[in-house]
Amino acid sequence: MAATVLATTEGLGVGIGCLPAITRNVATTAMEVAALARLGPGRVTIALSHGVPAWMDQIGAHVTNRLIALEETTSTLRALLAGEKVTMAGEHVTLNEFELGFPPIEVPPILLGTTGPRGLKIAGRSSDGIVLAEVSTPEAVRWARNEMMSEGDAGTTVVFAMASINEDRGSALAEVRPRIQRLVDFEIFPRLIEIAGLNANDGRELTDSVLGSLAAAGSPDDCAATVAGWINAQVDRIVLVAGADDPKATYARFASEVLPRFR
Secondary structure, eight states: OHHHHHHHOSSOOEEEEEEEGGGSOHHHHHHHHHHHHHHSTTOEEEEEEOOOHHHHHHTTOOOSOHHHHHHHHHHHHHHHHTTOOEEEEOSSOEEEEEOOSSOOSSOOOEEEEOOSHHHHHHHHHHSSEEEEOTTOOHHHHHHHHHHHHTTSOOOEEEEEEEEEEOSSHHHHHHHHHHHHHHHHHHTOOHHHHHHTTOOGGGTTOOOHHHHHHHEEEESHHHHHHHHHHHHHTTOOEEEEEEOSSOHHHHHHHIIIIIGGGGO
């Protein structure tokens, strides 16, 4: 999909995320990413993750330590894309004088999709930034960036966010509520959920107040206020995920009624 978009557009940025580090050989990944980066110089961003544990179990992808695998893969991928010859005998990555025959002219940034303290510290010292899930309030963004900066640089911050635009804010929130509830029930973003105020002992109720802090839902004014909160928390890019039943209409209204306020 990324190659198709890069081949049929001239200026659109393309992000891929997140690629589970433990399911891919880093040498093959480097070749694939380099090809995309040569196809669209300066337009490609890659995100790696350690993978959703339940999904990794489902496909038989097991490692001794998924965080070590993530850091080894990240640092090695960055070195290979920079044109370096790499020899490494790690717990997950093993290479012997491997280098790319056709490294990219412009090295794409490598972000990490991770939300726990240990993963964020790895991101701070090994990556170009982070990708946060659709349960991220501005307070969660600030916390994540601080965790990264304790080990290095916060870099680029990307937030995925559900959107639903409707003059009736209650109706818009009602559309995104079950979609976000599924992410909460998945229990793979415990710290982000805790920061949002969704504690297990109160049933993790998705009140309108909580939803309004982590989803661009409501009127254009409501959506703009939520986006402004993320921007104030130093989010660099917001990836909208339609939380409504008519995705095209959601994106069209956001583009015409919300986005111009931030240009």
